[in-house]
Amino acid sequence: MNRKALYFDGSSPVEQQVELTWENHVWIVKDPARTWRREELGLEMLAGDLHVTFASSEELLIIKNLTWDEAKRLGLHQRMTSSSRKMSLAIILALVTTGAFLGIYAAIRPVSYSIARAIPSEHERDLFDHITPIAFLNNSRCTDSNAQEIIQSLGNTLTEPGETPPTFEILDWRMANAFAFPGRRIYVTQGLLDKLESSEQLLAVLAHEQGHSDLRHNLGEAIQGLFKAYFWSIAVGDFSGALLVDPQLAKDLSDAEYSRSLEADADSYGGRKLYARGHDPKALADALLLISESKKDAEQDSSGDTRTSLRKLFKRMTKIFATHPETEVRVSTLKTQYPNVVSREALDQEQWRRLKNACQTE
Numbered sequence: 604m605n606r607k608a609l610y611f612d613g614s615s616p617v618e619q620q621v622e623l624t625w626e627n628h629v630w631i632v633k634d635p636a637r638t639w640r641r642e643e644l645g646l647e648m649l650a651g652d653l654h655v656t657f658a659s660s661e662e663l664l665i666i667k668n669l670t671w672d673e674a675k676r677l678g679l680h681q682r683m684t685s686s687s688r689k690m691s692l693a694i695i696l697a698l699v700t701t702g703a704f705l706g707i708y709a710a711i712r713p714v715s716y717s718i719a720r721a722i723p724s725e726h727e728r729d730l731f732d733h734i735t736p737i738a739f740l741n742n743s744r745c746t747d748s749n750a751q752e753i754i755q756s757l758g759n760t761l762t763e764p765g766e767t768p769p770t771f772e773i774l775d776w777r778m779a780n781a782f783a784f785p786g787r788r789i790y791v792t793q794g795l796l797d798k799l800e801s802s803e804q805l806l807a808v809l810a811h812e813q814g815h816s817d818l819r820h821n822l823g824e825a826i827q828g829l830f831k832a833y834f835w836s837i838a839v840g841d842f843s844g845a846l847l848v849d850p851q852l853a854k855d856l857s858d859a860e861y862s863r864s865l866e867a868d869a870d871s872y873g874g875r876k877l878y879a880r881g882h883d884p885k886a887l888a889d890a891l892l893l894i895s896e897s898k899k900d901a902e903q904d905s906s907g908d909t910r911t912s913l914r915k916l917f918k919r920m921t922k923i924f925a926t927h928p929e930t931e932v933r934v935s936t937l938k939t940q941y942p943n944v945v946s947r948e949a950l951d952q953e954q955w956r957r958l959k960n961a962c963q964t965e
């Protein structure tokens with residue numbers, strides 16, 4: 604049987620390809636012409652390659668990717684069998700562990716949401732005010748109590764009869780943002796009020812945030828976060844070596860995919876509420892565009908920083924996985940769902956002016 608192999612002559616480190624024959628326990632290397640008997644050779648399998656060493660010299664032969672048939676001829680197949688059996692056991696173990704891991708992991712979300720839905724909304728605040736940084740947010744509130752009353756009564760118009768409305772508050776933060784916290788607390792920043800161009804856009808943002816709150820997104824995510832933190836602390840510590848997926852990547856991808864569906868759900872929930880009250884859900888699309896514009900400005904401001912560029916590059920790469928809901932998709936969904944609704948203000952001019960200047964009264 605002829606086989607090409609790598610040959611080191613023992614004195615120079617250069618490898619050369621040689622023709623190798625083995626028959627009847629005799630190994631013949633052509634050019635340099637050499638002959639060895641099997642008994643003179645040390646044979647060792649290393650990562651699928653056969654390393655052949657010699658009792659009488661420093662020479663070395665490496666037969667890359669030894670085939671089953673060749674191993675059999677060399678009397679090595681028993682060694683191959685046991686190592687390949689070990690390999691398949693390792694693969695099966697990794698598959699089973701990964702499957703169990705993904706199965707349990709996938710169950711965390713529905714279980715968390717079932718728990719969230721089982722908590723009556725009137726108890727949500729008692730439960731979560733103890734574990735969320737409400738004091739920190741309270742310290743950031745604008746002190747203009749009149750403006751706070753205006754935004755609360757604007758938010759109240761989204762509540763159905765008999766329901767307790769969430770609280771709506773303004774934070775003295777420059778960044779344009781709005782978010783819903785567990786405990787039915789909804790916050791908008793002064794930076795967002797500065798950006799928005801109409802009170803209807805503000806109402807639309809409140810409706811979207813109330814969607815997150817009423818659909819128990821924040822509560823479900825918070826409970827899920829507690830489970831996941833516990834889960835990762837076990838999984839990463841003890842099992843990650845046997846997993847076929849990178850746990851952090853799996854986590855990021857599943858979270859990203861989910862955040863997209865949460866946003867879509869809150870958009871359509873808010874859209875329905877606005878439409879039912881004679882307001883234009885397209886105002887949410889306009890607000891989204893204004894917010895994404897202000898994000899772009901913030902990114903451009905720091906474009907000279909290398910670390911920021913790297914972060915941007917990473918962001919672009921992760922877009923391949925559809926991480927974040929693209930604003931354009933959300934905007935066009937809202938625009939096609941409600942093509943003909945006419946826009947109208949949600950507050951009178953004086954109230955709107957008051958909100959625009961909420962944090963600048965001191």
Ligand SMILES: [Zn+2]
Pocket residue numbers: 811815865866869
């Ligand atoms: Zn949202």
